[in-house]
Amino acid sequence: MTPRIEEWLHQGEYDRAYDALVAAAERRFTTAARAAEALVDLAEFYSLYGEAEAEAWRAALDEAEARWSAAARNERYAALRFELEALAGQVVEPPQVEQPRAAYHVAQGLAYLGRMEAALAALPDPEALPPFLEARAWALSGRVHESLGRLDDAARAHERAAGRSYGKERLWSLLDAAALWLETEAAERAQALLVEAEPLLGEGELSDRATYRYLRARVELLLGNPERAAEEIVQAEGLEAAGAGLSHGTAMVRAQVHQQSGRLEAARAAYQDAEKRAAAGDLPFVWHEWGLFELDHGDLIRAEALLRKVASDEAYPHRAHALADLAEAYYRLGDGAAADDAARRALELGTVPAAHLILGNRAYDVGAWDEALAHYRAAAAAAREGDRDWVTATEMIVDVLAQSGYPNPAEVAELAERLLPYLPPSDEWRETLRGYADRARELALKGRLLN
Numbered sequence: 469m470t471p472r473i474e475e476w477l478h479q480g481e482y483d484r485a486y487d488a489l490v491a492a493a494e495r496r497f498t499t500a501a502r503a504a505e506a507l508v509d510l511a512e513f514y515s516l517y518g519e520a521e522a523e524a525w526r527a528a529l530d531e532a533e534a535r536w537s538a539a540a541r542n543e544r545y546a547a548l549r550f551e552l553e554a555l556a557g558q559v560v561e562p563p564q565v566e567q568p569r570a571a572y573h574v575a576q577g578l579a580y581l582g583r584m585e586a587a588l589a590a591l592p593d594p595e596a597l598p599p600f601l602e603a604r605a606w607a608l609s610g611r612v613h614e615s616l617g618r619l620d621d622a623a624r625a626h627e628r629a630a631g632r633s634y635g636k637e638r639l640w641s642l643l644d645a646a647a648l649w650l651e652t653e654a655a656e657r658a659q660a661l662l663v664e665a666e667p668l669l670g671e672g673e674l675s676d677r678a679t680y681r682y683l684r685a686r687v688e689l690l691l692g693n694p695e696r697a698a699e700e701i702v703q704a705e706g707l708e709a710a711g712a713g714l715s716h717g718t719a720m721v722r723a724q725v726h727q728q729s730g731r732l733e734a735a736r737a738a739y740q741d742a743e744k745r746a747a748a749g750d751l752p753f754v755w756h757e758w759g760l761f762e763l764d765h766g767d768l769i770r771a772e773a774l775l776r777k778v779a780s781d782e783a784y785p786h787r788a789h790a791l792a793d794l795a796e797a798y799y800r801l802g803d804g805a806a807a808d809d810a811a812r813r814a815l816e817l818g819t820v821p822a823a824h825l826i827l828g829n830r831a832y833d834v835g836a837w838d839e840a841l842a843h844y845r846a847a848a849a850a851a852r853e854g855d856r857d858w859v860t861a862t863e864m865i866v867d868v869l870a871q872s873g874y875p876n877p878a879e880v881a882e883l884a885e886r887l888l889p890y891l892p893p894s895d896e897w898r899e900t901l902r903g904y905a906d907r908a909r910e911l912a913l914k915g916r917l918l919n
Contacts, residue, residue: 477513477600480635489513493528504536508545515548515573516604518555525552547573554580568592572605584612594628603632607641614648623648627661639668639676646683655690662687678707678718685721694728701725716746716754723761732765752777752784756793763797772797779810788817795826804830821847821857828864841868859890863897870904880908 476485492506507528514525529549533539540546546563547570553560554577562574571592578587587608594605610625623645630641642665649658662683669677681704688697701722708714723738739758746754759774775794778784791814798807807826814823828843847861862883869880884905891898 473509474598474600477516478598478603478634480637486513501536501538504532504539504542504545507532507535508539508542508548511548512544512573515551515576522552522555543567543570544573546570547577550574551577551580554578557581562586562590568596569598569601572597572601572608575605576608579608579612584615588612588616594632599632603629603637603641606632607644610641610644610648619648619651623652623654623657630661630664635668636671636673636676639665639672642668643676643679643683646687650683650686650690653690655687658683659687659691673712674707674710675712678704678712678715681707682715682718682721685718685725689721689724689728692728694725697721697728698725714745716742716750719745720754720757723758727761735761749783752781752790756784756786756790759790759797760793763793763800768797768801772801779813788814788820789822791817792820792822792826795823799826799829804833819846819850821851821855821861824850825857825861825864828861832864832868837868837872841865841872844868853886854890859887862887863901866901866904870907874908874911877908877911881905881912884908 470488473485473488476482476488489506489510493503493510511525511528511532514521514528525548529545529552532545540549543563543565544567547565550560550562551573559581562578563570565571565574571590575587575591578584578590591605591609591612594602594609597605606625606629610622610629613619613622613625626641626645626648630638630645633641642661646658646661646665649655649661662680665680669680672680681700685697685700685704688694688700701718705714705718705722708718719738719742723735723742726732726735726738739754739761742754743751743758755774756778759771759778762768762771762774772794775790775797778790779787779794781787784790791810795807795810795814798804798810808830811823811826814820824843824847828840828847831837831840831843844861844864848858848865851858851861866880866883866887869876874880884901887901888898891901
């Protein structure tokens with residue numbers, strides 16, 4: 469593949485690149501090896517389209533092998549054949565390759581097979597690839613990191629992809645990066661990427677413009693601007709209705725807008741819309757968020773029913789958290805045995821702070837201070853400082869230590885001081901914590917004087 473063709477692919481001039489590649493594959497060559505290499509180039513072009521061009525991709529590889537029996541020993545041929553078979557769901561061992569370009573296709577094949585850690589290990593340094601593959605390698609890295617739950621790394625990889633892309637592909641990478649930053653609640657960073665994406669919307673599809681408005685609505689929600697979010701989600705749903713297709717995601721954001729504005733019945737109606745729109749694989753996501761809404765707003769019976777459906781879905785990727793939330797519903801309904809069971813099942817699937825909190829509360833209720841303290845410490849260690857679970861767990865650590873007679877006054881004072889900046893002025897815990905901290909300092913001073 470000539471540098472000119474690679475540059476056309478990089479800039480999105482696919483028709484021009486295709487014509488040149490087909491002409492090269494049909495030209496009379498002096499050697500079978502050169503003919504096969506041209507067909508491998510053509511197969512690589514088809515691979516960029518994935519399943520949509522799988523038959524043409526296969527035909528190009530088959531013809532390359534028919535023209536030159538040694539084609540199978542060509543690293544790029546072997547990698548493209550593996551990627552194609554992986555795309556079709558055929559589980560085969562990847563070829564051993566050294567060339568970065570071949571390694572990219574091996575990594576893509578491993579990702580198709582769901583072998584994400586192996587895909588990440590196989591992926592070459594994107595900067596070692598031609599520019600048209602460099603951008604795709606960064607995007608692949610982003611998808612792999614996302615599947616592994618490494619959202620910050622995934623967002624950064626999509627940003628790198630955007631920096632090496634043009635036109636609609638740059639737009640897609642910017643939208644992907646913005647969506648991932650929103651998952652980490654980095655609203656300002658997502659907002660900056662959407663500003664970059666806006667001039668490119670004309671090159672995208674109707675669905676891209678709907679996604680842009682949907683992401684803008686989520687940014688405004690995170691920034692505490694529900695009325696602006698409402699304006700954006702109206703535009704998003706309008707674009708979807710015009711042809712992109714109504715999605716469950718826009719209905720869920722509409723529910724969040726109503727929730728943040730205190731319109732609880734309107735929020736419930738929006739969750740019902742989301743449930744109607746969702747495909748089978750998306751329903752657990754809708755039920756989980758809806759269940760949390762009901763848990764926060766007092767309808768514990770409905771919350772338990774929704775969360776029980778989610779927790780029973782073994783394919784749901786956030787099942788451990790759903791089980792922990794179900795445990796909270798049972799706890800608040802007064803069914804301690806069911807709460808214990810759901811929380812322990814959650815911890816069998818992963819370290820979930822909320823599950824430790826429920827088990828800590830159960831121990832606290834019967835005065836089992838050591839057991840309660842162990843669970844609260846585990847919850848605080850697993851949560852990010854400042855998150856709701858961290859705040860709750862740390863409050864309870866301080867409370868248990870106080871209830872146990874201040875065995876370590878210095879720790880009580882230190883934790884109370886760390887907590888205070890995360891509590892709003894109206895939080896009733898503020899005065900409790902100040903009282904605990906004052907008492908702990910008195911005890912620590914007495915201990916020093918006695919010594």
